[in-house]
Amino acid sequence: MTNIYDIAKKAGVSPATVSRVLNNKPGLKESTRQKVLQIAKELNYSPNYLARSLKKQRTDTIALIVSDITNPFFTTLARGVEDKASQNGFNVIFCNTDEDIKKEKAYLELMLQRRVDGILIASCSDGKTFSLFRKKNVPLVLVDRRVNKPNLDCVTGDNEEGAYQLTKHLIDTHNIKKIAILSGPLTLSTSRERIQGYQKALYESSIKIPENYTVIGTYKEDFGYQATMEFLKKKGPKIEGIFAGNNFIAIGVIKAARELGIRIPEDLALVTFDDFEFASSLFPFLTAAKQPAYTMGSLACEFLLQRIKGEKIKERREVVLKPEILIRRSCGCQR
Amino acid sequence: MTNIYDIAKKAGVSPATVSRVLNNKPGLKESTRQKVLQIAKELNYSPNYLARSLKKQRTDTIALIVSDITNPFFTTLARGVEDKASQNGFNVIFCNTDEDIKKEKAYLELMLQRRVDGILIASCSDGKTFSLFRKKNVPLVLVDRRVNKPNLDCVTGDNEEGAYQLTKHLIDTHNIKKIAILSGPLTLSTSRERIQGYQKALYESSIKIPENYTVIGTYKEDFGYQATMEFLKKKGPKIEGIFAGNNFIAIGVIKAARELGIRIPEDLALVTFDDFEFASSLFPFLTAAKQPAYTMGSLACEFLLQRIKGEKIKERREVVLKPEILIRRSCGCQR
DNA sequence: CTGAAAGCGCTTACAG
DNA sequence: CTGAAAGCGCTTACAG
Structure with a gap:
């Protein structure tokens, strides 16, 4: 590939001058500027960003x-x-x-x-x-x-706030108390903060929930599916609502519920973090905290x-x- | 940042040798290899890919x-x-x-x-x-x-084939004949090929369609919406089916139909190119040609x-x- | 207004 | 097994 030296030679100037022209430095004779530009074009010159980066110490x-x-x-x-x-x-x-x-x-x-x-x-x-x-x-x-x-x-x-609002909505508007959270891994701040918001809402309404209503997994559909299956098949007090840690988990929840003939929201309420832009535009189904x-x-x-x-x-x-x-x-x- | 010279100096070898060690070249004394590696680690050395790329002529x-x-x-x-x-x-x-x-x-x-x-x-x-x-x-x-x-x-x-199948399905299975295509711009091969498939299916069934049933626009929701609005508001023979050039156009179609109280598929059939993975997993609604x-x-x-x-x-x-x-x-x- | 020279940090053909 | 040197293609401080 042609470089600055090729241009310099053909233009009868030094490589330094070519560089100056190409970088629009001030204080160059207009005629040499024109000549260099002209030749650069003729030769189909493409400046080498690598060399430039190496010299300038930024990429x-x-x-x-x-x-x-x-x-x-x-x-x-x-x-x-x-x-x-x-x-x-x-x-x-x-x-x-x-x-x-x-x-x-x-x-x-x-x-x-x-x-x-x-x-x-x-x-x-x-x-x-x-x-x-x-x-x-x-x-x-x-x-x-x-x-x-x-x-x-x-x-x-604001994960805590979103989770808080979502949970509170379930409690205040729908009078639902037995809410489980299907959370992503605790290594992620998003998971921890969402759990926090969820707990805050429960606490404020003096709702006591068994510990096993907080299920830690991954932000994946499969986890949502498995965890929901377990809840729905379990004997004992029936779960009323699920807070899905994110949209993928929510899909898993929906699929599990469908498979068991559990209706959402009639038999089980669902809220989730993150939205599906396209799905929602057609089927505004999921109640969600949508992040910007x-x-x-x-x-x-x-x-x-x-x-x-x-x-x-x-x-x-x-x-x-x-x-x-x-x-x-x-x-x-x-x- | 430390470079190959710093390492060389500290190890008492030449930069060339350091380079060789770092690149796993054969034929080096094991002891110098070890020493260089050791020092590189101590100095937290990170090889400069720019310099390497410049020299090797690939990035x-x-x-x-x-x-x-x-x-x-x-x-x-x-x-x-x-x-x-x-x-x-x-x-x-x-x-x-x-x-x-x-x-x-x-x-x-x-x-x-x-x-x-x-x-x-x-x-x-x-x-x-x-x-x-x-x-x-x-x-x-x-x-x-x-x-x-x-x-x-x-x-x-295979845009032509997909479009052909989709259109043919409308014709053969649903006995629909008045099918419009809302296409992306003709500058794109995908548009041209999809139109071709659509026309082929019509032709094979000896269906003659007015020219204005082929609408050229963009692969955007807004185009799907506008074009559908025009069709649905127009006097004259009623359109029975729409082939949306892609998924975004399909969304526009659905929104326009909803706004006018036209039911899909009862009043208007719809097929489209490209799928919405997530939407479909929850709401298997759109009949579509899904590409790998x-x-x-x-x-x-x-x-x-x-x-x-x-x-x-x-x-x-x-x-x-x-x-x-x-x-x-x-x-x-x-x- | 412009040139010669050094240097960014590597790799590698050539020697030994 | 290893070193000195050239070169990849630029930029820029220093001179003039």
């Missing part, structure tokens, strides 16, 4: 690490990130961890080697390995999921870019975005 | 260019790409064009500057600018959408990687993946 690239881009929540979040990034001349590399700590670590190290200027991460780990980045001085911003250890900017949803995923991604990216540009921000920022509570049918409203 | 990075990652079809396709890529030590940069030819061109040029090893693209253009890549010898593989000009590997869905998006992405990526690795493949490959025809309720079955 204009960031990494986005999430569990699975296929989860509509992350898809939308990713779009928010990409838009903000590209508006600022940055590209983004996507990484899927599938909630695997080892994969996360591997990606983190790889992204470091690739010298990305910063990292956006919805971590499935405890963030122990993040100190690496502090040391190397590459900024890292948390998105969706909180991590205890380090002193990092953080953009999340796009904004979350866009804002987190903005924070990251600020850190990258070295804007002097004294302390760490923590933004908590309120979810929108969408009251639909699965809770028992609008039957 | 182990590919670009995926689609219109909108937020479209579930592309989301799944993207996951297929990312999985295949990362299994082979490649990372992928995502680009959203929003069906804007200028954006596409800009991304293409940018990716060239970043010296990605190859490009995967669902193009919204006619591919005129692709010759650039031929010249520069960076491989490019078409996915989902065909482009006439160049001699490129290509993995697409993950496979499409994965396979296209595989082709690209082969080209990148320079495997000698004589001629261009063209794979056409059959869609799965999902007969559900919107066509009139299983009412």
Whole structure:
């Protein structure tokens, strides 16, 4: 591929001058500027970003690490990130961890080697390995999921509030008391906070629930299905409502209920975190706490870019975005 | 950040030797290998991929260019790409064009500057600018959408066949004849092929349809809505069925019908290309041609990687993946 | 207004 | 088994 030297030779100037022209530096004779531009075009010149990055010590690239881009929540979040990034001349590399700590670590190290200027991460780990980045001085911003250890900017949803509202709705509006929560893993802040909101609502209404009404699993359909099956087949006091930790779990709940001929919401009320955009637009069924995923991604990216540009921000920022509570049918409203 | 020289100095060897150790080259004294590895670890060394790429003339990075990652079809396709890529030590940069030819061109040029090893693209253009890549010898593989000009590997869905089956189903099973197609733009091969399949089915059954039953628009909900509104409000012979060019258009159709109190499928049958995974799992409503998006992405990526690795493949490959025809309720079955 | 030179951090052909 | 040196393709401080 043609480089700056080829152009220089043909234009009868030094490579330095070519570089200056190509970078729009001031103080160049207009005629040489024109000539260089002309020749660059003729030769179909494409500047080598690698060389530039190596010299300038920045790549204009960031990494986005999430569990699975296929989860509509992350898809939308990713779009928010990409838009903000590209508006600022940055590209983004996507990484899927599938909630695997080892994969996360591997990606983190790889992204470091690739010298990305910063990292956006919805971590499935405890963030122990993040100190690496502090040391190397590459900024890292948390998105969706909180991590205890380090002193990092953080953009999340208000999980506790959403869970609280959802649970309270079941209690206050539908007079339902026997509510179980099917939660994601406790290693994730989202799970812990949602459980907290759920418990707060129960507590405020002085509802005592057996411990085994809090079931810890994964954010997957299969878990929702299995856990619901167990509840519905169990003898003893009948469960009246389920709070699904996320949308995938909710699908599992619905499938299990269907299989057993249990009607939602008539026989069992259901509320969930996260919405399915497309499904809801056609079938407004699930009562859900919908998070502003796009904004979350866009804002987190903005924070990251600020850190990258070295804007002097004294302390760490923590933004908590309120979810929108969408009251639909699965809770028992609008039957 | 520490580099190979720092390690060399501390280990009392040359940078060349450090490089050899780090790259697992054979023929090194075990003791120096150990020493270098040890020191690299102590210094928290992270090899600079930029420098390596510059020297080796490859980045182990590919670009995926689609219109909108937020479209579930592309989301799944993207996951297929990312999985295949990362299994082979490649990372992928995502680009959203929003069906804007200028954006596409800009991304293409940018990716060239970043010296990605190859490009995967669902193009919204006619591919005129692709010759650039031929010249520069960076491989490019078409996915989902065909482009006439160049001699490129290509993995697409069988749009004609899917459209044919869907239309034929409406005709044969439901005895519906007045079927309109709401198509995406004619600049896209998917649109053209779907129209072809639709026409073929009509032709085979000797059904003559007025020209204005073929409506060209965009792959967006709003177009589906507007076009349906016009049909339903129009005087004259009543339309009996709609073939939606894709899932977004189908949503528009449904919304328009609802607004006017037209029942689907009782008053109007509907079939569509592309499915909504999640919606369908809960509400199996839309009769649709579902494409193997993950496979499409994965396979296209595989082709690209082969080209990148320079495997000698004589001629261009063209794979056409059959869609799965999902007969559900919107066509009139299983009412 | 422009050039010569150093340097970003690697890899590798050539020698020994 | 290992080192010195060149080179990948840029940018930029220093001179003039």
